[in-house]
Amino acid sequence: MKRHIALLRGINVGKAKRVAMADLREMMQGLGYENVRTLLNSGNVVFDANAGTPAGHAKKLKAAVRDECGVDAEVIVKAAADLSAAIAEHPLKKHAQDDSHLLVMFVQDASDLPKLKAVGKTDWSPEVLAVGAHAAWLWCPNGLATSPLVTAVGKALGPVGTGRNWATVCKLMAMVEAD
Numbered sequence: 001m002k003r004h005i006a007l008l009r010g011i012n013v014g015k016a017k018r019v020a021m022a023d024l025r026e027m028m029q030g031l032g033y034e035n036v037r038t039l040l041n042s043g044n045v046v047f048d049a050n051a052g053t054p055a056g057h058a059k060k061l062k063a064a065v066r067d068e069c070g071v072d073a074e075v076i077v078k079a080a081a082d083l084s085a086a087i088a089e090h091p092l093k094k095h096a097q098d099d100s101h102l103l104v105m106f107v108q109d110a111s112d113l114p115k116l117k118a119v120g121k122t123d124w125s126p127e128v129l130a131v132g133a134h135a136a137w138l139w140c141p142n143g144l145a146t147s148p149l150v151t152a153v154g155k156a157l158g159p160v161g162t163g164r165n166w167a168t169v170c171k172l173m174a175m176v177e178a179d
Contacts, residue, residue: 001034001048003176005083006061007106008043009074009162017071019043027068031060039171043073044164046175054079058108074159076108080176086134087173095128095139099167103144105136105153112160119156124149138163 008024011017021038024045028036033047049057058077066072078086086104096102107113116131127149128139136157140147144165153161164172 001050003035003046003048003080004054004057005078005080005172005176006043006045006047006057007076007078007162007164008045008061008065009076009159011043011071011073012041017073019065019069019071019073023069024065027064028061031064037175039175040168044168044172046172054082055108074162076106076162078106082134083169083173083176086132087169089132089134090137091130091132092128092137092139096166098141099170100165101140101143102166103138103140103150103163104166104169105138105157105161105163107135107157107161109160110134112157115156116153119149119152122152124152129153136161 011019021041025036025038028045028047033049035048037046038044054077058075062075092102110133113131113136116136120129120131126141127147129149130137136153138149138153140149144150
């Protein structure tokens with residue numbers, strides 16, 4: 001059994017794309033996933049799978065969420081080791097003093113991260129962007145909701161990226177490590 005993390009993009013934000021976490025857990029169990037647990041109400045799922053790749057699980061979950069829940073949402077799945085590696089590479093430790101203002105942008109395929117090269121050439125002060133091997137990191141001291149950097153990164157990545165604040169990332173890691 002390998003542990004994975006599924007990140008559903010843009011669900012339960014406002015009244016659009018509503019998916020009950022209990023329904024999501026039940027659906028995933030019906031697909032054969034085990035030890036399915038959700039965090040918050042925003043599409044964060046930790047689960048175990050016997051076989052398959054993270055990209056394969058993402059495609060399977062995206063189709064199931066569309067077909068069974070009626071919601072078209074991108075799904076990014078990371079292996080537990082990939083989440084751990086992203087946490088270990090945290091390049092903005094000297095900047096980030098508030099977990100809710102540090103956004104980690106995940107992509108399914110790391111080959112999408114170079115799309116942020118042009119965004120990184122702009123001085124976003126006081127905001128900071130760092131692109132690692134596993135994720136992109138955005139420090140937004142004035143908040144995420146009105147951040148021009150978050151907007152620029154969102155435009156550059158399009159639907160292939162989804163963000164989680166640092167506090168959520170750490171909670172997901174704790175769930176991954178729990179048995």
